[in-house]
Amino acid sequence: MGKQPAAIIGVGQTHHRAKREDVSMAGLCREAIDRALLDANLTLDDIDAIVVGKAPDLFEGVMMPELFLAEALGAAGKPLLRVHTAGSVGGSTAIVASSLVQAGVHKRVLTVAYEKQSESNAMWALSVPLPFNMPVHAGAGGYFAPHVRSYIRRSQAPTHVGAIVAAKDRNNALKNPYAHLHNEGTTVESVLASQMLWDPIRYDETCPSSDGACALVIVDEDTARSSPNPAWIHGTVMRSEATTAAERDQVNPQAGRDAAAALWKQAGITSPIDEIDAAEIYVPFSWFEPMWLENLGFAAEGDGWKLTEAGETAMTGRIPVNCSGGVLSSNPIGASGMLRFGEAALQVRGAAGEHQVDGARKALGHAYGGGSQFFAMWVVGADKPEN
């Protein structure tokens, strides 16, 4: 017996902010959960199991979120699982939740991912000096900036392409009431004029630090019938690779390429750029848009930046990317992957509000984490898959 059909019928998220000092982590999760359940027209009593994900432990100093959040997540008397895959965790958590439905184990699964960056310091947590080693690490920006430089060299991309992405996503965020950054008047010029932080990455080309949460309700075919607009899951894939290996391709990682190939095959997609109507791609630094366009197969290697430069990733382009404003506009790290997955679902449900792509039928949600070594992605569609 193959996978059972599964669909997302509830999507909830918080208003992402630099500091949500008015709520605890439990309260933050419940804001997202209550919105997802309201959207699904279900209550916590209808839920069979809960799957929770969050950022790496050092980021928040919380090692067992499942322990202290159990009752707040409505998990008393139910299975509660925690998923942990660094920055991709929001995506992986949604995939684990969907697999419980696809396997026929549960009918209605609630999944939630969160982070309260204001309680901690991710830059510090990613740069703790280790004995015997050279303390040259400088957070996520310091880690990824050399690989961005490699991409620019390898693809011969014009150096303003990153600024195009940042200006696009920040303007898209103006259409998303939940987005953290609402920076009016962001232009390619203003991005290029912003401070160079981790050369070649500028301030306006980096994601913010956010407090926020996202929750999804994923259900079986019977339950989905009660929803006016379920987002059907057409494919889910996770892949990992070694962080450091000789000649590992850090610009176009093998695990990402393999995951994408498997995903398109599962979803019956032969030409992603023609068949995907909206993509929510994990872009914490602007240059990762063209890099992942290539890694995902929307463009040939070296050509991703051409789609960006031509405006094809704008809301009106051939492949609209991050209409929600993306990670560049809201980054509660633990939740950022699930936000990509949830925003993809909103697009095919016709429920994305002002940042809706007209007539979207199939959408991609994507997340990556660690040193580009964890990948999680799904395709959701307005129609139930045939396979």
Place this chain on the structure above:
Amino acid sequence: MSRTLQAPVTVAFDYTRSTGPVVGRFLSGLRDGVVVGARTSTGQVVVPPLEFDPVTHEATTEFVEVSSVGTVTSWTWVPEPVKGQPFDRPFAFALVTLDGADVPFLHALDVSSPAEVTTGMRVRVRWAAERVGHINDIACFEPLAPGEAAATAPAASSSEPVTGVVTEVSLDYDYAASPEESLFYRGLNEGRIMGQRCPTCQKVYVPPRSACPSDGTPTAEEVELSQTGTITTFCIVNVPFLGQKITPPYVSAYVLLDGADIAVLHLILGVPADEVRMGMRVRAVWKPEEEWAYSLENIDHFAPTGEPDADYDTYKHHL
């Protein structure tokens, strides 16, 4: 000589917790010298209050002040206290059901021997002299002799609602380098850069891994590497951050040593940051020998050799 090198490392951070309205109400109470619980949908009074009801899942709203006197329902003896515990002398942890509450909560009980604790004994809160809105505003419980009343709390210093607490987390590790990494660090202490070759794929790893990350084969053959190499790619760090050891701006670069198949991350000096290039040839510049230790920091930085840049094709597979 030990096969492996070890060194202590402390990871510490003061996390700033938002309490939310329910836990905040409890902590505000402690600061004011009263214990606040909340009533659940089944009528039970729970201390500390739950943020969400375990049955209806609704947010908690009905708060109840309970007594600071209660009854021990269970306990355990702590003969050897560890860092961070309420006392540095032996004490008991007790579950205490306060008068007016239906379920117990855990805190320290200040007695000098286990013979002084019994289930069912009456105890009272001993308030901390200074209270700030933290669980430690209750210094501990103490035995309540017959006829004694609750302890009175000194006046509070503030009446603002408590919205946050600082949680100091500090973890002490013994960082253990693998035998292969230890070889690398010992080499650095002798002014040499050591790697290992994978017998399967022939790739030279520096620092050496215990097993090849690509094919899993244990690595054994030792290779001394050149002190010169090529910058594959790099970043100019302009941003200051907590815990930073090097003052920005500085160039953090991947240096592919001649003879190695993987680059090491290091610092580039001896050239203005904006003149560093992909392909630039560089040489290790060591600290004075008397400052050497088992550390990659023995190499102070890498500096340009003055040779022509390496051809892109020679390092493009290392990006």
